[in-house]
Amino acid sequence: MQTAKLVIVVHYHEIWLKGGNRRFFLSKLHMALKRALEGLPVERILRPGDRMLIEFGEGASAEEAVARIERVFGVAFYAVARVVPREGAEDMESLGRAAWDEVRGEKFSSFAVRAKRSDKSFPHRSLDIEVSVGKYLADQLRAERRDVRVKLNDPELTCRIEIPPGPSLLVYARKIPGAGGLPPNTAGRMTCLLSGGFDSAVAAHKMMKRGAHLSFVHFWGGGARPGESSVHVARELVRRLVPWQFSAKLYLVPFEPVQREIVSSAPEKFRILLYRRMMLRISERIARSNRALGLVTGDSLAQVASQTLHNMAAVGAATRMPLYRPLVGDDKIEIMDAAQKIGTHDISAEPFHDCCPIFLPRNPALHASIEELDEAEKNLDVEALIRQAIETMAIERYRYGGGQVEKVESFKSATA
Numbered sequence: 008m009q010t011a012k013l014v015i016v017v018h019y020h021e022i023w024l025k026g027g028n029r030r031f032f033l034s035k036l037h038m039a040l041k042r043a044l045e046g047l048p049v050e051r052i053l054r055p056g057d058r059m060l061i062e063f064g065e066g067a068s069a070e071e072a073v074a075r076i077e078r079v080f081g082v083a084f085y086a087v088a089r090v091v092p093r094e095g096a097e098d099m100e101s102l103g104r105a106a107w108d109e110v111r112g113e114k115f116s117s118f119a120v121r122a123k124r125s126d127k128s129f130p131h132r133s134l135d136i137e138v139s140v141g142k143y144l145a146d147q148l149r150a151e152r153r154d155v156r157v158k159l160n161d162p163e164l165t166c167r168i169e170i171p172p173g174p175s176l177l178v179y180a181r182k183i184p185g186a187g188g189l190p191p192n193t194a195g196r197m198t199c200l201l202s203g204g205f206d207s208a209v210a211a212h213k214m215m216k217r218g219a220h221l222s223f224v225h226f227w228g229g230g231a232r233p234g235e236s237s238v239h240v241a242r243e244l245v246r247r248l249v250p251w252q253f254s255a256k257l258y259l260v261p262f263e264p265v266q267r268e269i270v271s272s273a274p275e276k277f278r279i280l281l282y283r284r285m286m287l288r289i290s291e292r293i294a295r296s297n298r299a300l301g302l303v304t305g306d307s308l309a310q311v312a313s314q315t316l317h318n319m320a321a322v323g324a325a326t327r328m329p330l331y332r333p334l335v336g337d338d339k340i341e342i343m344d345a346a347q348k349i350g351t352h353d354i355s356a357e358p359f360h361d362c363c364p365i366f367l368p369r370n371p372a373l374h375a376s377i378e379e380l381d382e383a384e385k386n387l388d389v390e391a392l393i394r395q396a397i398e399t400m401a402i403e404r405y406r407y408g409g410g411q412v413e414k415v416e417s418f419k420s421a422t423a
């Protein structure tokens with residue numbers, strides 16, 4: 008058998024392994040890695056204990072593989088391993104040399120060597136490997152007059168050695184931070200109200216990170232000139248988010264008819280809040296058709312007039328479905344930083360025609376109550392407006408595979 012060309016070692020968080028769900032989460036992580044690496048020559052993914060080893064065949068690009076794994080939730084950290092042929096490594100000299108090549112360029116003041124021998128036919132025990140390679144490294148460091156100690160408890164650098172079954176031994180020390188969170192699509196479905204602004208895209212990402220699989224609903228208004236519409240921003244955001252969960256639906260709902268009804272039949276100061284209530288109701292309908300278990304918005308406490316505690320309570324009362332606001336306690340600066348990190352910032356920063364500011368009230372209510380909004384809506388045919396929205400919306404599906412996002416199909420639907 009040939010020695011593998013490229014091996015990446017993936018470590019996951021231990022926390023989510025507690026309890027009886029271990030196999031479920033691990034198989035989801037395994038699946039996510041496979042899908043993320045689609046199109047690259049993956050030969051096999053081994054699961055020796057508390058990590059995964061991905062072996063690639065001829066022609067695999069380490070850079071491409073590293074970039075793909077960056078967006079797999081559930082990964083704590085990962086590393087490109089040095090591959091040492093097993094043949095001839097039994098005296099451990101070549102392991103020591105590989106370990107030295109791996110760490111010599113790194114800055115650290117303490118280190119430890121950790122060996123895992125999942126192939127028990129290797130003639131040395133893990134502890135012996137650790138001692139032998141540790142001594143080799145200590146000698147080299149001393150020869151270079153570097154002031155570095157061995158520290159078994161919480162060292163700055165850990166040089167890891169894997170002895171998996173097969174013709175290759177692995178050595179790695181340079182950790183690449185993973186995306187963290189829980190493996191994708193482990194928590195159930197949710198529906199996210201995606202505006203095109205900074206907040207809701209970040210809110211979506213936070214819920215995906217906890218394992219939720221999201222569908223997206225975007226409400227677009229009239230009055231936009233060509234090129235100004237918010238729809239292309241929503242589409243771009245979904246394209247940016249979809250790699251984290253591999254597939255997603257985007258519902259594009261024309262909202263101007265709803266807004267016109269509200270403008271003509273309700274007090275001006277409640278308009279924005281009534282728009283939000285209708286958005287929630289329509290999204291709830293879509294969510295139920297998808298068997299989603301919650302709605303997600305980008306609300307952040309007191310950021311704008313509609314996000315006071317009074318107004319969030321009065322708006323939220325329009326839906327019976329649990330409403331999640333993952334950014335409620337975040338500062339705008341934290342949200343913008345997160346948007347930069349996940350790559351949605353520049354998309355949301357594009358100018359676009361947000362549907363809400365049209366017909367904007369001069370003095371929006373800051374402390375509306377549920378009763379006031381109920382009263383303000385009494386002349387609206389809420390059910391008819393929901394039905395009309397569902398009948399006129401468009402649905403798009405996106406899929407991520409082979410490192411690319413593609414739109415799979417697009418259709419108008421009368422059924423959600």
Ligand code: ATP
Pocket residue numbers: 199200201202203204205206207208224225226227286303304305306307310311313362363
């Ligand atoms: P964002 O940055 O996400 O737009 P925001 O701070 O600007 O949020 P608002 O515009 O008041 O706040 O919207 C609050 C939330 O309501 C949004 O985060 C989003 O979840 C939802 N929302 C608002 N407008 C739309 C829209 N046109 N389509 C879908 N959801 C929307």
Ligand code: MG
Pocket residue numbers: 202204361
């Ligand atoms: Mg907004």
